[in-house]
Amino acid sequence: MALRENTPYARSQTESMWKNLEDDVPIRSPVSMPTQCRQAKRMRCVVCEIETTFHRHGRIFRVRQPQLPRAYQSGILSRVDRLLAQRLARTAEVPNPTRSRIFHELDFDKPGKQVGYLRVPQSRDGGAWSTIEVPIAVINGGKGPAVLFTGGVHGDEYEGQIAGSRLARRLDAQSLRGKLILMPAVDLPAALAGRRMCPIDGRDFNRCMPGDARGSFCQMLAHFIDTVIMPQVEVSVDVHAAGNAMEAALCTIMHWVDDPKVMARAQALTEHFAAPYNVVFWGVDEGGTVAAAAERHGALSISSEIGGYGRVSVEGLRFAERGLDNVLKGLGMIDGKPDTTQPDGGRTRQMQVRDQRSYLFAPSDGLFEPTFIPAQEVRAGKLAGTLHFIEEWAREPMPIEFPIDGYVWMAPGSGRVRKGDVMAVIMQDYAAA
Numbered sequence: 001m002a003l004r005e006n007t008p009y010a011r012s013q014t015e016s017m018w019k020n021l022e023d024d025v026p027i028r029s030p031v032s033m034p035t036q037c038r039q040a041k042r043m044r045c046v047v048c049e050i051e052t053t054f055h056r057h058g059r060i061f062r063v064r065q066p067q068l069p070r071a072y073q074s075g076i077l078s079r080v081d082r083l084l085a086q087r088l089a090r091t092a093e094v095p096n097p098t099r100s101r102i103f104h105e106l107d108f109d110k111p112g113k114q115v116g117y118l119r120v121p122q123s124r125d126g127g128a129w130s131t132i133e134v135p136i137a138v139i140n141g142g143k144g145p146a147v148l149f150t151g152g153v154h155g156d157e158y159e160g161q162i163a164g165s166r167l168a169r170r171l172d173a174q175s176l177r178g179k180l181i182l183m184p185a186v187d188l189p190a191a192l193a194g195r196r197m198c199p200i201d202g203r204d205f206n207r208c209m210p211g212d213a214r215g216s217f218c219q220m221l222a223h224f225i226d227t228v229i230m231p232q233v234e235v236s237v238d239v240h241a242a243g244n245a246m247e248a249a250l251c252t253i254m255h256w257v258d259d260p261k262v263m264a265r266a267q268a269l270t271e272h273f274a275a276p277y278n279v280v281f282w283g284v285d286e287g288g289t290v291a292a293a294a295e296r297h298g299a300l301s302i303s304s305e306i307g308g309y310g311r312v313s314v315e316g317l318r319f320a321e322r323g324l325d326n327v328l329k330g331l332g333m334i335d336g337k338p339d340t341t342q343p344d345g346g347r348t349r350q351m352q353v354r355d356q357r358s359y360l361f362a363p364s365d366g367l368f369e370p371t372f373i374p375a376q377e378v379r380a381g382k383l384a385g386t387l388h389f390i391e392e393w394a395r396e397p398m399p400i401e402f403p404i405d406g407y408v409w410m411a412p413g414s415g416r417v418r419k420g421d422v423m424a425v426i427m428q429d430y431a432a433a
C-alpha cells in the first residue's frame with residue numbers, strides 16, 4: 001500500500017513531519033531496527049501511537065505493516081496534519097513558567113463587592129486536587145484610587161487579620177469611591193497555625209516576593225500578588241505586628257526612598273494612618289517583602305508593627321482598625337476625616353532606624369533579662385539588660401549596654417535568645433538625609 005503518491009509535495013510534507021517529530025518529541029523519535037532492509041525505520045505514530053515500519057525505496061514511502069491510522073489510509077493529508085498538530089501541541093504542553101497556577105472566580109474590574117478565595121493548588125496524600133483557599137475581597141465603588149490592604153503575611157501577627165476581615169465584612173461598594181482589595185490572611189496556613197513561617201513550605205512569606213509561578217505555596221501566592229494584584233493598586237498598606245519574637249512600639253513603617261515627593265506622600269499616608277510612631281528605614285535588605293514589591297510596582301507603600309508578644313494587642317488592634325479607616329478617609333475613598341489624635345495629645349511621631357548600630361544583637365546564647373519596654377527612652381552605654389547562663393554556675397551573667405541614644409522600637413519577647421538574635425532595636429527622631 002502506498003502511503004503517498006510520488007510527488008514532491010507529498011514527500012516534503014511527510015519528511016518534514018517526521019523530521020519535526022524527531023526534533024521536537026524525542027521520546028517518539030524513530031528507533032533503528034535490525035531488519036532485512038537497512039533503510040527501515042520503526043516509528044511510533046504520534047497520531048494513533050501505532051508502531052509502524054516504513055521502507056524508504058527511492059522516492060516512494062511504503063508501509064510494511066498494516067496498522068495504519070485511518071487518516072493515513074484515506075490519504076487525507078490535511079486531517080493528518082491537523083491531528084499531528086493537535087498531538088504535538090498536547091505533547092509540547094510543558095508547564096508555563098510564568099503562568100500562575102492559582103485560580104479564582106473574581107473579576108477585579110467588576111463594580112460591587114465580591115468575596116471569595118484564591119485557590120492555591122496543594123496536592124497531598126488523600127487530596128490529589130486539593131487547594132488552599134486564601135480569603136480575598138474586592139470592593140469596587142467606581143472612580144477613585146485602587147488600594148490593597150494585607151494582613152496575616154506573618155501568621156503570628158493578629159491585628160491585621162482581625163482589622164482586615166472586619167473591614168471586608170463591614171464595607172460595601174456603595175459607600176466606597178475607588179477599589180479596595182483586602183487580603184486579611186495572606187499566609188493562611190501560617191495564620192491558622194499562629195506561626196511566622198508557613199507550615200507548608202517552611203518559608204517566611206515576607207521574603208518570597210516576587211515569587212515563582214511554579215514554586216512552593218508561598219512562592220506561588222507571592223507571584224500571584226506580584227503579577228495580578230500589585231499592578232492594579234496605587235496604595236499598599238501591609239499590616240504587621242512583631243509576632244511571637246518581639247513587641248513593637250506601635251507604629252507604621254516605610255522605606256526611605258530617593259524621591260522626596262514620594263517620601264512626603266508616604267509620610268503623609270502614615271500620618272493619616274496615625275499610629276503613635278512612624279519608622280523610616282534606610283538600606284535594609286527588604287527586596288522580598290510585600291512592601292518592597294508594592295514600591296517596585298510604583299505604588300505608595302507603608303506597613304505597620306502594631307503589636308507583638310504573640311497575642312492580640314488591645315491597643316494595637318484599635319490603632320490598626322482606625323488606621324485602615326483613616327487611610328480610606330485620607331484618600332477620599334470613604335466619607336469623613338482621619339482621626340489622628342494620640343494618647344499624648346500630639347501627632348504621629350516621625351522616627352528612623354538608619355543602620356545596624358540601632359540593633360542590639362545577642363553576643364551569646366542565653367536567657368535575656370531586659371531593663372526596658374517598648375517606646376522607652378534609652379541612652380547609649382546604659383544597661384539594656386543581662387544575659388544569664390543558667391546552665392553554668394561558673395559563668396557570670398553578662399551585662400549588655402544600649403548601642404545608641406533613642407527610644408526602644410522593638411523589645412524581645414522570647415526570653416531565650418541565640419547568639420546573633422536581635423534583643424532590641426532603637427529608633428531615633430527622623431532627620432531627613
Ligand SMILES: [Zn+2]
Pocket residue numbers: 153154157206240241242243
Ligand atoms: Zn510581620
